[in-house]
Amino acid sequence: MEYILLIVLLVFMIIMMFTSSKKAKKQQEERRNFWTNLQPGTEVITIGGIIGKVVQVDEEYEEIVIETEGTPMRLAFRSISKEYVRPAYVHDDEVDEQGNSLDQDSPARIPAVDQEEPVDPADQTAASEDQQR
Structure with a gap:
């Protein structure tokens, strides 16, 4: 067993x-x-979080040159994490409270609050007497 x-x-x-x-x-x-498929102009992010555009790829020495804000950097292939895609961001001024998109030309819409009309106390007692009968 x-x-x-x-x-x-x-x-x-x-x-x-x-x-x-x-x-x-x-x-x-x-x-x-x-x-091997990286081409100049592709935006990438390194394992250290640096974002830049590919300028040159050297497959013989497994090196890549990226440029970030005008500064070129030579890195090993292994330091490139993935292709960078900027996340979508919606500013709070572009949506209402429910998350619906606002028109660019219209001001922010504020939902109307349902308000009850004031009730006369005499009418309220008369209505309650009618319900009791």
């Missing part, structure tokens, strides 16, 4: 090692393809 449990655990460990190595190889291949 103990041998069966040992064999099952051993087979399970071998399967886990195989699938994790296969996944790692796939990720490594994707990253290598990303680096």
